[in-house]
Amino acid sequence: MNQPASAYFMDERKDPIETHTLSVLVQNEPGVLARVIGLFSGRGYNIESLTVSETEAQKHVSRITIVTTGTLAVIQQIKNQLDRMVPVYRVVDMTLSGRSIERELAMVKLRGVGEHRVEALRLAEAFRARVIDATIESFVFEITGNSAKINQFIDLMRPLGLVEVSRTGVAAIGRGPEGM
Amino acid sequence: MTTAASDSKSHDANQMTGAAMIVRAMIDHGVEHIFGYPGGSVLPIYDELFQNSEKLQHILVRHEQGAGHAAEGYARSTGKPGVVLVTSGPGATNMVTPLADALMDSIPIVCITGQVPTHLIGNDAFQECDTVGITRPCTKHNWLVRDIKDLARVLHEAFYVATSGRPGPVVVDVPKDVQFATGTYHPPRKSDVHVSYTPRLKGDAGQIRKAVALMANAKKPVIYSGGGVVNSGPEACKLLRELVEVTGFPITSTLMGLGAYPASGTNWLGMLGMHGTYEANMTMHDCDVMLCIGARFDDRITGRTDAFSPNSKKIHIDIDPSSINKNIRVDVPIIGDVGNVLGDMLAAFKAEAKKPDIKAWWQQVATWRGRNSLAYKKNNDVILPQYAIERLYAATRGRDTYITTEVGQHQMWAAQFYGFEEPNRWMTSGGLGTMGYGLPAALGVQVAHPDSLVVDIAGDASVQMTMQEMATAVQYELPIKIFILNNQYMGMVRQWQQLLHGNRLSHSYTEAMPDFVKLAEAYGGAGFRVTKPSDLDGAIQDMIKVKKPVLFDCRVASMENCFPMIPSGKAHNEMLLPSEANDEATAAAFAGGKALV
Ligand SMILES: Cc1cc2nc3c(=O)[nH]c(=O)nc-3n(C[C@H](O)[C@H](O)[C@H](O)COP(=O)(O)OP(=O)(O)OC[C@H]3O[C@@H](n4cnc5c(N)ncnc54)[C@H](O)[C@@H]3O)c2cc1C
Numbered sequence: 001m002n003q004p005a006s007a008y009f010m011d012e013r014k015d016p017i018e019t020h021t022l023s024v025l026v027q028n029e030p031g032v033l034a035r036v037i038g039l040f041s042g043r044g045y046n047i048e049s050l051t052v053s054e055t056e057a058q059k060h061v062s063r064i065t066i067v068t069t070g071t072l073a074v075i076q077q078i079k080n081q082l083d084r085m086v087p088v089y090r091v092v093d094m095t096l097s098g099r100s101i102e103r104e105l106a107m108v109k110l111r112g113v114g115e116h117r118v119e120a121l122r123l124a125e126a127f128r129a130r131v132i133d134a135t136i137e138s139f140v141f142e143i144t145g146n147s148a149k150i151n152q153f154i155d156l157m158r159p160l161g162l163v164e165v166s167r168t169g170v171a172a173i174g175r176g177p178e179g180m
Numbered sequence: 181m182t183t184a185a186s187d188s189k190s191h192d193a194n195q196m197t198g199a200a201m202i203v204r205a206m207i208d209h210g211v212e213h214i215f216g217y218p219g220g221s222v223l224p225i226y227d228e229l230f231q232n233s234e235k236l237q238h239i240l241v242r243h244e245q246g247a248g249h250a251a252e253g254y255a256r257s258t259g260k261p262g263v264v265l266v267t268s269g270p271g272a273t274n275m276v277t278p279l280a281d282a283l284m285d286s287i288p289i290v291c292i293t294g295q296v297p298t299h300l301i302g303n304d305a306f307q308e309c310d311t312v313g314i315t316r317p318c319t320k321h322n323w324l325v326r327d328i329k330d331l332a333r334v335l336h337e338a339f340y341v342a343t344s345g346r347p348g349p350v351v352v353d354v355p356k357d358v359q360f361a362t363g364t365y366h367p368p369r370k371s372d373v374h375v376s377y378t379p380r381l382k383g384d385a386g387q388i389r390k391a392v393a394l395m396a397n398a399k400k401p402v403i404y405s406g407g408g409v410v411n412s413g414p415e416a417c418k419l420l421r422e423l424v425e426v427t428g429f430p431i432t433s434t435l436m437g438l439g440a441y442p443a444s445g446t447n448w449l450g451m452l453g454m455h456g457t458y459e460a461n462m463t464m465h466d467c468d469v470m471l472c473i474g475a476r477f478d479d480r481i482t483g484r485t486d487a488f489s490p491n492s493k494k495i496h497i498d499i500d501p502s503s504i505n506k507n508i509r510v511d512v513p514i515i516g517d518v519g520n521v522l523g524d525m526l527a528a529f530k531a532e533a534k535k536p537d538i539k540a541w542w543q544q545v546a547t548w549r550g551r552n553s554l555a556y557k558k559n560n561d562v563i564l565p566q567y568a569i570e571r572l573y574a575a576t577r578g579r580d581t582y583i584t585t586e587v588g589q590h591q592m593w594a595a596q597f598y599g600f601e602e603p604n605r606w607m608t609s610g611g612l613g614t615m616g617y618g619l620p621a622a623l624g625v626q627v628a629h630p631d632s633l634v635v636d637i638a639g640d641a642s643v644q645m646t647m648q649e650m651a652t653a654v655q656y657e658l659p660i661k662i663f664i665l666n667n668q669y670m671g672m673v674r675q676w677q678q679l680l681h682g683n684r685l686s687h688s689y690t691e692a693m694p695d696f697v698k699l700a701e702a703y704g705g706a707g708f709r710v711t712k713p714s715d716l717d718g719a720i721q722d723m724i725k726v727k728k729p730v731l732f733d734c735r736v737a738s739m740e741n742c743f744p745m746i747p748s749g750k751a752h753n754e755m756l757l758p759s760e761a762n763d764e765a766t767a768a769a770f771a772g773g774k775a776l777v
Pocket residue numbers: 284285286345346347405406407408409411412433434435436437451452453454455456473474475476477478480481497498499500503516517518519587588591592609610611612613614672
């Protein structure tokens with residue numbers, strides 16, 4: 001077998017790919033989001049989902065929730081790279097902590113009449129999705145839950161006249177009395 | 181409590197324009213020299229410089245890249261931040277290379293860029309570019325200051341961020357209207373740190389104890405030190421030397437760490453890595469305990485990562501958690517400042533351990549040393565580049581000397597053949613490998629150390645990238661010595677083409693070489709040319725004596741190659757020594773295809 005001619009030629013270690021949710025507290029200064037996103041694109045990391053909003057207005061602190069995939073070593077590197085950025089206060093791996101709740105909100109638009117409408121409404125009820133807009137030939141449902149639940153709901157809606165979906169991406173928080 | 185009267189007085193004194201604040205902040209941070217180039221969007225700041233020229237000397241370069249590298253040389257040779265001032269648009273984009281260079285090599289730089297007025301930002305105004313966008317990935321941090329109220333704070337933060345933790349370059353982009361606006365300045369205060377940036381300095385005591393236990397029981401230890409020791413400062417270098425003394429361990433260093441431990445020290449193995457010595461690389465490969473201090477397991481060091489020092493327990497001291505486990509898994513990471521951690525480590529070692537008996541290991545090292553991996557064939561007719569550096573070293577070693585380099589074979593030969601006894605005496609572009617770094621860097625060093633001997637060991641191709649800074653050297657009477665190992669080739673490129681691309685020398689020969697002697701004279705400096713080994717010593721003496729910038733055209737053997745060499749992607753124990761580098765061995769060593777890096 002040919003030896004790889006360079007360290008960069010070698011197959012990456014065949015460690016399993018994992019999905020992790022990271023919560024990142026940042027100083028909400030201009031460009032901070034560009035900085036975080038630039039880190040991911042510049043170093044070739046994946047972003048599955050990213051949400052951001054100011055959470056403590058007086059202190060100008062925002063919370064970014066990132067869902068990313070990679071080997072454990074890559075995910076550790078991502079956390080370290082985030083942590084050393086000047087406007088970053090703290091990075092917590094919600095997946096490693098094992099005690100986090102993750103939620104996403106989706107709005108799902110459906111077009112249809114007759115049987116399909118009735119079926120869609122029945123499923124929506126089962127998923128605790130709310131109707132937030134309706135016309136004679138359409139619905140918009142609002143649904144919250146973890147990503148898997150939302151994926152499942154959308155799959156079910158597809159044959160019933162799914163038009164479009166808008167999702168917020170994942171927000172996460174730890175269980176119990178402690179903050180991050 | 182101050183009285184209302186004095187309050188309002190100091191209040192008045194602190195009312196000033198943004199441009200004045202910038203100059204004032206520099207003075208307050210102890211800046212004495214600033215490297216720059218004017219343009220429309222920094223004219224208010226230049227106006228302030230004009231009025232403060234006694235407190236703050238501005239060095240006018242000939243290209244903004246030169247300002248950046250000069251500031252890097254200044255910073256690396258003093259331990260203080262280097263400061264740069266450039267205009268918007270092309271001024272800022274010309275700074276990108278030195279910023280990227282400083283980020284890679286952890287050099288503290290504070291760069292002020294002018295920007296078009298805030299109301300024009302985004303309108304494709306004249307000389308507008310997205311400076312913070314362009315420089316975001318090549319700075320440690322950057323700021324666009326849109327409001328005069330933020331300026332003083334941001335300036336102080338900029339100095340703090342550039343110099344604390346792992347040092348690096350920062351950019352403060354200041355629109356022209358903010359330079360004209362009046363606001364309240366406040367001098368730097370202890371509390372002017374960045375709210376969210378708090379690097380860890382002190383190492384974890386438990387980890388340090390684990391490390392000491394490993395060290396105390398080592399049979400085949402090695403210390404692998406790097407640029408982080410130099411970053412940490414003279415005290416850290418002293419502690420490193422003491423640690424070597426107390427443990428008796430052999431020590432090697434990366435290109436960036438040369439001088440932290442003296443080259444004349446008995447435990448010195450020479451540089452490691454792709455062009456490191458046989459003994460350094462074999463010691464790394466076979467060791468059982470590796471103590472990595474402020475180095476980052478770069479690919480020039482590790483070669484094939486899966487074959488890198490396969491049987492050792494690895495301890496890694498680094499201030500930046502992202503350096504740890506990035507390329508190589510380590511067993512005992514210690515996050516903290518080198519000086520801090522070494523202080524604690526030494527105390528723990530002295531209290532809990534005694535010098536392990538590693539006589540057998542030293543015997544092994546001696547046999548590796550016996551291979552004499554830096555040997556080269558002497559020649560009486562042409563100057564060999566290795567010989568030229570040996571002679572330069574012999575002529576300058578007793579003096580107060582600083583060495584910079586360009587990038588290429590000459591850089592590696594400088595690292596191999598020039599012995600560095602002290603830190604901060606060796607300025608080279610390691611991580612980015614920027615040709616054109618050495619001449620302006622020498623200029624910056626000379627500004628900081630006007631009475632010292634400053635020599636740029638250069639290649640004929642590299643030096644032409646920033647040659648125009650000779651004019652700067654002449655203007656400010658900076659007697660830098662540009663010692664060009666002129667082989668007429670981009671030697672390092674040619675070496676790879678010979679070894680890896682079937683000897684097809686595609687565009688690596690410089691057909692039209694300028695007459696460096698005339699060129700020196702045209703700039704108002706002095707030129708020397710030497711072609712015979714027997715003339716070399718005398719010419720070097722003459723070069724040292726001249727109180728002018730010098731271009732020294734040292735004509736060297738044109739086809740000499742740099743060995744030893746670990747072909748990239750090979751392991752430490754697969755290195756190619758000069759004595760073995762005949763065609764067959766070379767072909768075998770490089771079999772397996774083209775190298776990516
Ligand atoms: C043509 C060419 C060939 C080269 N060949 C070689 C070669 O053969 N051998 C070689 O060694 N290099 C070589 N290099 C250089 C190489 O590319 C790297 O620049 C170099 O090896 C990196 O050195 P370092 O690991 O010491 O890290 P540096 O880049 O100096 O990084 C310093 C490390 O220390 C940490 N640090 C900084 N400050 C502190 C502190 N206060 N406390 C604790 N930690 C701190 C940083 O976080 C970082 O991890 C070559 C370069 C070129 C251009």
